[in-house]
Amino acid sequence: MARSQDKDFQEVSAMIENGFNRRNFLKVLGWGGATVALSGCGNTSVEDGREFVTSYAETADYIIPSIGTYFNSTCAQCDAGCGIMGRVREGRVLKLEGNPESPINNGKMCGLGQAGVQAHYNPDRIREPLLRNGDRGEAITWEKALELINEKVGSVNPENVAFLTGVVSGHVKALLNNYLDALGSGHHYVYEAVAPSVVRASNKKAYGVEMPRLSLDKAKVIVSFGADFLGAWVSPVHFSQQYARFRKPDNGERGVLVQVESKMTLTGANADRWLAIRPGTEGILALGLINSLAAAGLPVSEDVAAAVGEYTSDRVSKDTGVSAEHIGKLAALLKERSPSLVIAGSAAEGYAHGSQNAAAIALLNQVLGNVGQTVEAPSSVPFPQMAPSTGNSFALQSLSDDMAQDKVKVLFSYGANPVFTAPAFFKLKENLKKVPFKVVFAHYMDETAVEADLVLPLNSALEDWATLMPEYIAEGAQLNIRQPLMEKMYPGTLGVGDILLAMLKQRRPDEYNDYEDFYSYLRSAMVSNKDALGGADEDDDTFWETALSHGVVKLVGEPVDMTGSMSAAALVVPAPFAEDATYPLHLIPAVSASMRDGRNANEPWLQESPDPLTTIVWDSWVEMHPKTAAKLGIVEGDIVEVASKSGAIKAQAYLFPGIHPDVVSVPLGYGHEAMGRYAKGVGANAFSILDPVFDNETGELAMHETRVKVTKAGQRVIIVKDEGPAGGSQMGRRIALRIPSNKVNLSEEV
Amino acid sequence: MYSFLRLSVLLVGLVVSAGSYAVKAAQPLTTADDLGPNVEQPFEFPHDRHAGDAADGGMEINCMYCHTYARRSIVAGIPPVQKCIGCHQNIESVREAPRIKKLFEYWDAKKAIPWKKVHDLPDFVRFNHERHIQRFVFAQGKPVQEACGYCHGDVKKMTVARRQKPLSMGWCRSCHMKDHRIDATSTKTSQGPNDCWQCHK
Numbered sequence: 001m002a003r004s005q006d007k008d009f010q011e012v013s014a015m016i017e018n019g020f021n022r023r024n025f026l027k028v029l030g031w032g033g034a035t036v037a038l039s040g041c042g043n044t045s046v047e048d049g050r051e052f053v054t055s056y057a058e059t060a061d062y063i064i065p066s067i068g069t070y071f072n073s074t075c076a077q078c079d080a081g082c083g084i085m086g087r088v089r090e091g092r093v094l095k096l097e098g099n100p101e102s103p104i105n106n107g108k109m110c111g112l113g114q115a116g117v118q119a120h121y122n123p124d125r126i127r128e129p130l131l132r133n134g135d136r137g138e139a140i141t142w143e144k145a146l147e148l149i150n151e152k153v154g155s156v157n158p159e160n161v162a163f164l165t166g167v168v169s170g171h172v173k174a175l176l177n178n179y180l181d182a183l184g185s186g187h188h189y190v191y192e193a194v195a196p197s198v199v200r201a202s203n204k205k206a207y208g209v210e211m212p213r214l215s216l217d218k219a220k221v222i223v224s225f226g227a228d229f230l231g232a233w234v235s236p237v238h239f240s241q242q243y244a245r246f247r248k249p250d251n252g253e254r255g256v257l258v259q260v261e262s263k264m265t266l267t268g269a270n271a272d273r274w275l276a277i278r279p280g281t282e283g284i285l286a287l288g289l290i291n292s293l294a295a296a297g298l299p300v301s302e303d304v305a306a307a308v309g310e311y312t313s314d315r316v317s318k319d320t321g322v323s324a325e326h327i328g329k330l331a332a333l334l335k336e337r338s339p340s341l342v343i344a345g346s347a348a349e350g351y352a353h354g355s356q357n358a359a360a361i362a363l364l365n366q367v368l369g370n371v372g373q374t375v376e377a378p379s380s381v382p383f384p385q386m387a388p389s390t391g392n393s394f395a396l397q398s399l400s401d402d403m404a405q406d407k408v409k410v411l412f413s414y415g416a417n418p419v420f421t422a423p424a425f426f427k428l429k430e431n432l433k434k435v436p437f438k439v440v441f442a443h444y445m446d447e448t449a450v451e452a453d454l455v456l457p458l459n460s461a462l463e464d465w466a467t468l469m470p471e472y473i474a475e476g477a478q479l480n481i482r483q484p485l486m487e488k489m490y491p492g493t494l495g496v497g498d499i500l501l502a503m504l505k506q507r508r509p510d511e512y513n514d515y516e517d518f519y520s521y522l523r524s525a526m527v528s529n530k531d532a533l534g535g536a537d538e539d540d541d542t543f544w545e546t547a548l549s550h551g552v553v554k555l556v557g558e559p560v561d562m563t564g565s566m567s568a569a570a571l572v573v574p575a576p577f578a579e580d581a582t583y584p585l586h587l588i589p590a591v592s593a594s595m596r597d598g599r600n601a602n603e604p605w606l607q608e609s610p611d612p613l614t615t616i617v618w619d620s621w622v623e624m625h626p627k628t629a630a631k632l633g634i635v636e637g638d639i640v641e642v643a644s645k646s647g648a649i650k651a652q653a654y655l656f657p658g659i660h661p662d663v664v665s666v667p668l669g670y671g672h673e674a675m676g677r678y679a680k681g682v683g684a685n686a687f688s689i690l691d692p693v694f695d696n697e698t699g700e701l702a703m704h705e706t707r708v709k710v711t712k713a714g715q716r717v718i719i720v721k722d723e724g725p726a727g728g729s730q731m732g733r734r735i736a737l738r739i740p741s742n743k744v745n746l747s748e749e750v
Numbered sequence: 751m752y753s754f755l756r757l758s759v760l761l762v763g764l765v766v767s768a769g770s771y772a773v774k775a776a777q778p779l780t781t782a783d784d785l786g787p788n789v790e791q792p793f794e795f796p797h798d799r800h801a802g803d804a805a806d807g808g809m810e811i812n813c814m815y816c817h818t819y820a821r822r823s824i825v826a827g828i829p830p831v832q833k834c835i836g837c838h839q840n841i842e843s844v845r846e847a848p849r850i851k852k853l854f855e856y857w858d859a860k861k862a863i864p865w866k867k868v869h870d871l872p873d874f875v876r877f878n879h880e881r882h883i884q885r886f887v888f889a890q891g892k893p894v895q896e897a898c899g900y901c902h903g904d905v906k907k908m909t910v911a912r913r914q915k916p917l918s919m920g921w922c923r924s925c926h927m928k929d930h931r932i933d934a935t936s937t938k939t940s941q942g943p944n945d946c947w948q949c950h951k
Contacts, residue, residue: 050866050867051866051867051870052864052865052866052867053828053865053866053867054825054828055828055829055830055831055862055863055864055865056830056831056832056862057830057831057832057856057857057860057861057862058830058831058832058860059830059832064819064822064823064827065819065823065825065827066819066823066824066825067822067823
């Protein structure tokens with residue numbers, strides 16, 4: 001049966017390639033269908049005696065076949081650290097829900113998280129350690145793999161051993177640090193391809209903490225400078241719930257959201273007013289707002305007044321492209337409703353002057369008196385050695401430079417896919433070749449694993465042990481537990497904790513040989529600290545069982561001091577960009593809620609779920625304003641080339657009015673050259689064409705600084721999207737009513 | 751060119767479908783007397799000895815003592831080896847019988863016994879044991895063996911269970927169309943559900 005379908009398929013595809021027309025195609029399909037019907041299954045008791053019944057040697061009391069049991073754990077799809085609850089039936093995890101006990105997500109979950117089961121059951125997972133042999137990976141045993149690591153690490157100067165990881169926290173971080181300590185090497189590079197790292201640095205300066213607690217629900221107005229907090233920014237599930245309370249408070253008025261950005265995000269689409277701003281001029285608008293507020297009588301200090309004096313509404317309007325009328329309305333709104341909240345997001349920070357933009361926005365918060373009201377102090381972390389190490393792109397830059405200078409002899413990579421996410425100008429692939437021994441901890445043969453000498457297959461997040469401490473915690477401090485929801489799918493995979501423990505046993509046998517595996521280490525580490533983990537009155541077993549059943553351990557922490565220093569005088573926001581004749585457009589690499597930096601691209605649900613704004617599935621697209629497209633003679637579906645100084649990609653054009661006319665946007669995360677059947681070859685990789693421009697203060701890659709030109713490549717396709725008749729024919733049925741955008745006056749609502 | 755391709759697709763399809771039909775036809779799944787095939791099990795479990803009438807040498811053990819999930823879940827469940835051992839570790843008289851020796855082999859190895867399915871429905875049918883047992887045994891007070899027997903036949907007279915009823919949709923409907931008393935004392939009756947989605951969901 002399956003063979004006949006395969007055969008049909010092959011012939012059909014051969015016919016399509018030979019220019020097969022639709023009628024013939026349908027005929028073949030019909031015959032194929034007939035053969036399916038003939039050989040199909042007819043009887044009711046189809047499998048008498050061929051299947052086994054589920055039976056056990058011993059069962060736990062609470063297990064009833066066909067009735068699900070729920071176990072708590074922690075989501076691994078992004079770094080927000082939501083608590084999850086997996087429904088397990090007959091030893092298989094079937095579906096994930098949010099864990100109501102986690103204050104981060106309060107039992108809610110996002111679509112990205114739901115797809116976690118597809119990371120677990122993914123057919124492209126690596127199943128055994130692979131050692132490079134020419135162009136191929138040869139399966140080896142774990143003993144051999146660990147012995148090889150021991151040998152290679154032992155044969156080089158510890159200074160030449162480097163660890164590249166994504167965000168790490170909890171006991172895995174503790175083990176990793178102990179390993180580096182045992183080696184005597186401090187080369188741990190923490191890399192996040194998409195992270196608010198400039199905002200973190202600027203927050204640290206302005207508020208004294210990298211990530212203050214944002215109370216959206218206490219604000220009466222939110223002005224977000226490109227922070228997509230409902231879609232993909234920091235902790236979207238948490239912010240979405242706060243946002244709901246902000247919109248419909250128990251008492252008081254409905255909050256007003258104003259989103260300022262050059263490319264509409266999901267949050268922008270939810271805003272009461274969406275202001276399309278010229279890319280990079282966010283800081284100017286922030287200072288202009290302070291000026292207008294001061295003019296309207298809001299008390300500001302002298303140095304601030306002096307610093308913003310020249311940002312009159314006319315000038316700001318000219319620079320930013322936001323009309324003076326809207327600036328006035330926004331200032332009036334901010335003055336009238338207090339407290340408010342101003343957020344600097346990825347759109348504001350992605351420029352060479354990103355730090356200044358973020359500082360100007362922080363100053364606006366200060367002037368409005370929001371610090372301490374809606375921008376609050378996070379809690380201190382009782383165990384700093386387990387606090388998250390957040391990453392940035394500067395770390396990868398340093399690693400890449402070190403590799404280029406032959407300073408790295410053994411490289412470990414975990415939780416990052418730098419070959420995919422590094423822009424082409426990094427020359428990361430070439431630099432990697434200079435490293436004699438590269439060990440990659442991986443779930444899939446992704447772009448980085450393909451370059452490795454030794455690939456170590458990891459357990460999925462649903463079969464692994466870990467503790468995690470998220471960067472953004474909603475209340476107090478907390479330590480999340482990740483525990484296996486089912487037996488391992490493949491006996492040949494190991495958890496990252498287990499691998500690190502095995503590596504530590506090679507270096508510090510006296511300290512670690514007592515622990516049989518990472519589980520026993522974790523349990524003993526937790527239990528021995530139970531007094532500080534809120535289990536002082538409980539015996540060991542009760543404490544541990546309680547922690548596992550809740551999936552989260554709440555810790556007591558004190559609010560940290562928010563003592564920042566903001567100097568308005570030192571704040572210089574540069575004038576808007578000069579025109580560039582060769583590369584007239586700005587490229588905004590968009591971070592979508594599903595695809596993010598592309599680490600989950602091999603989960604087909606995420607490829608299949610339509611982008612919330614464009615409804616496009618299974619492909620990249622180049623989003624551009626209809627006016628810009630008209631100028632270039634581009635219509636929807638044209639394959640266009642987006643070329644920067646650093647490279648070019650091709651993708652289908654999509655016309656969308658929710659974008660500044662000077663901007664084109666391509667989503668990140670698509671365009672994998674490896675990784676698996678659902679990710680490979682789908683779309684184009686926007687990371688690759690980013691220009692080498694960096695933030696002045698932090699050295700972070702300025703993600704929004706790339707200038708591009710767009711040209712038609714000649715072909716045209718039909719865009720595969722879910723977008724229905726709302727924008728097109730409604731057959732005379734008034735299903736979704738439309739009015740032209742120039743007839744809408746949203747400011748009346750604001 | 752295209753007609754040639756079309757013909758080849760047709761021929762390949764027909765040959766393969768005829769082939770797969772022939773394989774299916776080798777063992778009739780439903781015989782004239784509705785009996786299912788003899789399913790070979792890892793070892794013979796004597797239902798008659800456990801559940802049969804005392805007069806015939808049986809123990810009259812309630813079906814749900816072993817198939818304990820029938821009243822709580824959509825599946826009746828196969829007892830874990832633990833349950834067999836619970837009694838048999840105290841029954842010295844049959845300890846050396848070949849079947850019991852086999853049972854203890856599984857127990858000592860802590861392995862589940864790979865019992866084969868005897869009653870199976872296609873994946874698009876959802877049959878709920880709990881609803882039927884609650885209605886007939888607990889609401890109407892029917893004897894357990896009678897209630898189970900509606901679908902499973904007279905298991906207490908079998909050794910290895912064998913399918914006795916067709917378990918086809920028409921056969922299910924034949925019972926769902928009858929009037930059943932709603933509980934042991936009432937004279938009111940109702941019929942089994944007639945909605946497609948009750949079973950096909």
